Amino acid sequence: MNIDWKNYKPILIPAIKDLHKIDVYEKNGGYKALKKVLSGKSKMTPEEVVNEVKDANIRGRGGAGFNAGLKWSFMPKPDGGPRYLACNGDESEPGTFKDRKIFEYNPHSFIEGAIIAAYAMQIQTIYVYIRGEYRDFIDMMDVAISDAYKKGYLGKDILKSGFSVDMYTHMGAGAYICGEESSLMNSLEGKRGYPRVKPPFPAQKGLWGRPTTINNIETLANVPLVINNGAKWFKGIGAETHPGPVLYGISGHVNRPGVYEYPTGMLLTDLINEVAGGVPGGKKVKAVVPGGSSTPPLRGDSLDGVRMDADSLREAGSMMGTAGICVVDETVDMVDFTWRISGFYHHESCGQCTPCRDGTGWLEKTLDKIRRGDGEMRDIDLLYEICTKMEGRTICALADAAAWPVRYALDRFREDFEARCKKTVYALA
Amino acid sequence: MAEIIIDDKKFEFEEVGKVLQFILDNGMDLPFFCYHPSLSIPANCRQCFIEAGQMVKDRESGEYELDEDGNPVIRWFPKLMTACSLDMADGMVIKTHVTSEKVKVAQADTLELILINHPLDCPICDQAGECPLQIQTYKYGPEGSRFEHKKVHKPKRIQLGPRVILDAERCINCTRCVRFTDEVSKTHQLSIVSRGDKNYPITAEGQVFDDPYSLNTVDICPVGALTSADFRFKARVWEMNQTPSIDVTNGKGVNIDLWTRDNLVMRITPRFNKEVNDHWMPDIGREAYRLFNENRVSKPIIKLDGDQVRSSWNNAFMTVSEKISSVKSDEILLIGSPYASLEDNYAFQNWFNRLGVSDVYFTPHIEKGYGDDLLLVDDHAPNTNGCKALGFKEVDAKKMAKLLSDESYKAVFILGDDLLSRVDIDDSALESKYLVSFATNHTETTKKSDLVIPITSSAEHIGSYINVDERIQRTIPAKETMYTNRKLDLEMSMGRLDHFGTKFDNWVSDKNRVDCIPAWEVLVRIGNEMNLEFNFASPQDVLEDITDKIPALENVSYDRMDKENGIALKLSAPKSVTT
Amino acid sequence: MSKEYTFDKDDLKKIEEIKSRYPEVTPAVMPVLWLAQDKFGHVEPAVQKLVADTLGLPQAHVQGVASFYTQYYKKEKGKFVLDVCTSFSCQICGGYEILDHLENKLGIKAGETTEDGMFSIQSVECLGACGYAPMLQVTNDKYVNNLTTEKVDSLIENLKQGKMPEFESIPMPQHETES
């Protein structure tokens, strides 16, 4: 696969001045996709929209990488009662800072995508859940939403099509777990952000017990591109099994950190060395976390040929996640790095499930012990065991997300851990 | 019929329920904490792990596919499942810890994780002995602790309300208590606060946990995080005997257990009855344990020159028989009781009938607005319907006052009831009469009585009570009187002393036995004195007489009441059809 | 002495508008807690009670929600709350050094408030600005990115004079090269 990324021009967030303003957005082809779907000769039925999006294979940009159109098709037939779309802008996974670029620079692409999604699933209410720390971005979204109402893209009888939908922002208040879709629903319902037991799945029983679909902000922002240019065109971008443009958030030890838009399937090494300008001071890459803190860290010396798409990353022993890439140079001790990740999950566990509630703390405390120089070799085995006690045994995936970075850091950077552990010496009394 | 295979055994089922409930219903074991059959299912403790799979059916033939060895092909769920939240399905295959090493390990893992932040202060914990965490750790837990870090500290000994105390460090976050106040009592007084391993349940700051059902949270808390302020440190569970009984402080007839030690009732807890009270009971009903222990009338009391003094039983019986002989039958006023058992009321009625007194009056104890939507009803008495079934004449308090002040009555007999506390009557109106009361406790009524005959309480006798919903249920003796002997009375639950002659037992002393006799038996004995043909030998005898005579009670027996958890009656005679 | 907290007419109007966005009243609890915190600076139990009473929700529920989310201040904090991100990208880019610097400068530890009630410091999880590490957020509001100790010093000076930082727009590098 060859990606001519050097000549790539952003399409999801194109470089157009003041694109966040609705007039500018419209002048540059904005809301064309919505018009195409809702009016004129090109008018599409909801099923046609679902099928087109399914065919385009927009894989969820929130972390799980699930085909958005396929997810939409799980919604039951309308029964006259309310149905909901919850847009996930919680963006709280360490290393992830990309949806905010959409809020700031191209909010209407997301709004347009969400309206089309609502139409496709016959939904009347859209909530946009945004983390509470993004106060400024929420304000921007509120302005954009209100502009869209004024122009008649939201509200009653949109473009005289008979289709109506409302959109509201909902502000989080500091809880990573609320990015998990069922926790997000509980949070929206004004409850503690406890993930729900599945089944029932959101499409069957979501917000207020009604059919609901949850999509990431970036996922939805891709929808107008698909409608305007067709699924076939979209599938031609980037990796075959994981197509489309993607927002790569690059952080850590690189010369030019930031959010970049390129096709999927980029070589990790290109992203680090070319796009982000390499590691400061010419230091070696020790580790890369490719898709947010939940994704297993890769060794810096095993990055050759690893591409940013689901298949390639699986092969390399990690995941695409949110495409938030954290680059770690050779000066960092992986014990400290892993300890801090564990601290995050310990802090963010909602506390429902025993393995997660007590396991995350045990991981952090054990790593801290090693970090302080009090660790023993058996603590490394213990860490593995705690991971096993947590993985696959909880209501949501946070426990897995907490265990994997530890398990894989131990697997791939064992020398760092061993170096910090005391060699137990048995003295003869 | 649908089939499910559990640990290689085949079971049939009709109704699709949860796998855990089915396992328990069929007498198998599986450890669990957060699940409660009468609450929503959060599946948060992750203790009830099982392996689950589905036998694969051939699309065309509809038969189960077989592998080369002729065994059914099973598609296993990739992860361990929680049995509490898993719906049963036809062709489902389940492996518990009995047949799956993986399950066994996972169950021990969860217990190890629960215990890392648990204080392990069982020696000073009230829950010890009936603690699911303790029991399951013995059965399924890991051997030692490998947790070497500081445990998370949380508030301890917090008085949440008048009756419940919280030790948040012992809490395992099962959320049963919160779900109870949200879903059953609906006071919403508890919530989990904070997040992660800092989580614990508590009331809002400044709010008192005065939920009238608050003590149910103590019952369902699977650890010693919630304990009863009253019962705390009073007795160890293994020192007590548990006897099924009926609440006699309200017309609902909540099913309860009486917990006794040395002939004292130490506490009362609800007993499951789907038809009456599910798993719950109001806090107020639990206070009744005091009624059985305190302020009891022990030995007859007689009024001499205005003073109440103790008397012998013989003297009491003679006094009654003399009194009765000295008055005419229409000078006797009989007052039955919605608080007394059906057997006692019937014996009372039947005994006096033989003396030519036919009418028995009673005044229900109803307080409008007292009831709630859950388990408390306006009727304070357990057996109002029993009185009605026996054809007693129902009069309200005003009318009762009138009857009591009626000069034509010379002797009044009041059965087991503090009648005078709810009937407004001047003392002087009673002066001209001889007042005999059959009583369990000292009350306003006994204070004014010329003769008080101590009778057994529902904790000491067999008695049936018909609740407001016309359900007849019965009690079993839980404590001895001076005259009962648990070794002879086979109805009583026995302790280790009885079985094995060991002194390390709940029955270590003969103290606290009340000098009282069941009302029906008192009447038999006075009858003997008077040569009256009244020869019941047991409450069973009395009940059989009742069931013979009253059609609505036909076929009622203790055996049926026990087996069927009480019997729903149809008391109200069918309305006559007017043509 | 506990203060009396009340919502005025405008607040109540806003609350009605908030309620109208949802099919039932419970979902209003988070936005109304925010509204209360913006107004009173915290959501101490007395404020939680006000929110509960205003919405007709159980007080315990409001407390359960308020205590789940870290951005609600269940206790009054300093006038400026400095939330220093120490999650992994910030950790490796000097987040802890910034925290140390702040602690030394203000003479308090993370989790504490200066005696004059001006500043509180907290070590917090990822704020979604990983590419601009190390960074901090001021009182649930503005982000200050790409911190250096000098930048921290001038921030403190400005805050002391009541000058809040401005919103900083950080374009995508591709846009910068294009325009």
Ligand SMILES: Cc1cc2nc3c(=O)[nH]c(=O)nc-3n(C[C@H](O)[C@H](O)[C@H](O)COP(=O)(O)O)c2cc1C
């Ligand atoms: C612990 C946890 C945190 C998550 N956080 C986020 C998040 O912040 N944003 C997001 O879009 N998805 C997040 N997800 C994924 C969502 O559950 C869900 O899969 C996603 O929003 C669906 O949208 P998509 O299919 O468009 O990606 C999280 C999942 C888990 C398990």
Ligand code: SF4
């Ligand atoms: S896995 Fe952790 S975060 Fe997820 S529901 Fe369980 S306790 Fe909560």
Ligand code: SF4
């Ligand atoms: S106090 Fe008891 S019942 Fe309540 S959550 Fe804790 S362990 Fe469960």
Ligand code: FES
């Ligand atoms: S009983 Fe708690 S998870 Fe099943």
Ligand code: FES
């Ligand atoms: S790690 Fe600090 S902002 Fe993301």
